[in-house]
Amino acid sequence: MSGPLLEVEDLSVRFDTDEGSVHAVDRMSLSLEPRQVLGVVGESGCGKSVTALSIVGLLPKTAKVTGSVRFEGLELLAASKSELRRVRGRQISFVFQEPMTSLNPVFRVGHQIEEVLREHMNLSRAAARQRVVELLDLVHIPDPARRAEEYPHQLSGGMRQRVMIAMALGCDPKILIADEPTTALDVTIQAGILDLLRELRDRLGTAIVLITHNLGVVADIADRVVVMYAGRKAEEAPVGELFAHPQHPYTIGLLGAVPRAGAAARNGRLQEIPGRVPSLSELPTHCAFADRCPRADEQSWSEVPVLRQVRPDHAVACFHPGEQ
């Protein structure tokens, strides 16, 4: 296969609200190779979910989206509704954070998966039924035929997330976008879901965009990592490189802020990032991290750092990159 499956270039998203505009995403670029797991990491409000939603045009009408999102040569931002409908749910599908609210409580889960299959694949009712059972089996739900007849409230959180993944995989998508798929789940259940995602990538070759705030999840499953801050990309590198040689002070801060099981730093302190995430109401004309950064200097306050490569395959948007 040649070239990336999905290419996002200079994507900007602005919401115009009564209190002025909010620049949720600013000139974001991503590229996703087939079979790749791309981790997008950041804290709340960094624009990671908005980036994902804008890829498939799921943002509300108030959003002003500019830039380009190309999927296999098709420009999604300019695509017509019917073109988009052929891609969304079929080629690119979504798994959301809340397995509680993303299933319809009044329909049996089997019926809900069936609906997706019939919409996109033109399957007969009987064929769709059978496929539902296959899918539930694929995501390791025990006794799939019986589970398909149950309502969402009869399933546990982990089971519901598996149903969501089964639904997303129904049409053999090339890309699965998973927005915090394990955040609402317990760790032992999370471990199972991560194993499942890995298995699906290996068996079906699905490329995955994994959006998360959890660096541990990224360390577990991602091939490549993008760190976002205040609507922009702060750093991007293959996973091993990023964790071994983080360059952006924000990435370094995030890594130091996580208490680690088994780490010796028990009597030490966790690294804090002073201050708070800036408001996105106006585009800063300086480095968005400057007010929280120990390395900030005059240049940081007067220019916006552009993304540049500082090590092989490792880009960072900072004037003073480096480990420590």
Add this chain to the structure above:
Amino acid sequence: MSGDAQPVLEVEGLVKHFTVGGRVGGGGRIVHAVDGVSFSIAPGEVLGLVGESGSGKTTVGYCVNRLYEPTEGTIRLDGADITHLSRRGLRPHRRRMHIVFQDPYSSLNPRMTCGQIVGEPLRLHGLARRRGVDARVVELFDAVGLRSELRFRYPHELSGGQRQRVGLARALSVGPDLLIADEPVSALDVSVQASVLNLMRDLQADLGFSCLFISHDLATVEFLCDRVAVMYLGKLVELAPREELFARPQHPYTQALLSAAVVPDPEIQRNRRRVVLEGDIPSPIEPPSGCRFRTRCPLEHESAPRSTEEEPPLVDVTGAGHLVACHLVRRGAEAPRLAEAPAELAGAADH
């Protein structure tokens, strides 16, 4: 922190059952939320209570704080039995313990300023009057790292981390002997979590209160706690000093929990063997007979049929306060290992 001092909190055989579905006069089904939990907390000690959703850890916290009345068992605070005290009877004890809730968005009254919220316990307990209240509030704001002007703001004007600091200031305003912290950082962003955890550790070291720290996150518990209790489906399965628990976890559930927690280091994370538990936590309405963990235990076959017939008691396996409730763990015998020893992980995480 001497072992002989009277414990600040003693919980003995705590049971809390809820009835669901029935009509007036009974007939409902019983949820066995907490089913016989005992532990104590020494002065100045931080005890971590870890478990997944549905384990009953929050219910234990609410019973200790008497937001729930226990079904059975006793709770002693500074030696006084508070298990069945009335609201009025509890009042003098209320200033000895305080709780910080998980969600800083819903646990602060939106119609009060942050200063009023923090000052309220002071007024109710008659610990300060008029100007004195405000002076104390300023001190408390300072102690939790909030600018004192913020006391005139309403909770919605503050960020999540700031709100949690307000909750902490309110809890500490009465100078409690026991702080109950129910997942105080899990609703916060990573970088904010770090500062709240650092703050809690500093305050605990300065003020010396005891703390029941309830969390699902092992790494956080390891950072903050002296001893750790692990709960599963309403029971304690393991209780040990921190180093001991993380270096030599005994109960298969504790081992699974430790191995499932993700480590933010790809090299370690990808090279460890995980114990993936089958299935989900069973319903507390009909908990499994015998050992409650048996339906998910990878070693169930080794202890069957005892596992279905007998409930494993919590026994001290080292003689030094490492308590485990498992049929396969005996004093003097090594516990069965499910994954590589977490000690190796600790070594690898150091550099």
